Amino acid sequence: MNQLLKEKISKICNEKIEQKGENVGLSFYAFFANKNDDSETLMQVATWWIQTHQLDHFEKATKIKQLISQET
Known part of the structure; x- marks a missing residue:
């Protein structure tokens, strides 16, 4: 997985955690x-997941x- 994609996934996880808390779940x-x-x-991403x-x-963010x- 390339670095830009990793950064995007990490950013979205952070946003969801900030909005909905530590227990927020995500799908790919x-x-x-x-x-x-x-x-x-x-x-x-589907293959990685x-x-x-x-x-x-x-899964939890x-x-x-x-x-x-x-x-x-």
């Missing part, structure tokens, strides 16, 4: 617009932030 769709205008990036980390549909920060 939270990082995209409501229309599929970037299918390549969507598939990259589903295959690489075997995450549930909804704090967990996602932690996983993203551990990526090299």
Whole structure:
């Protein structure tokens, strides 16, 4: 996953945590617009979410932030 995408995911996680608290859950769709205008990036995040980390549909934003920060 490229650095810009990691930064975007981290930023969105921070925003959701600030708005709704530490227990807020997200799906990987939270990082995209409501229309599929970037299918390549969507598939990259879906692969990271589903295959690489075997995450549930909804996960806590704090967990996602932690996983993203551990990526090299």
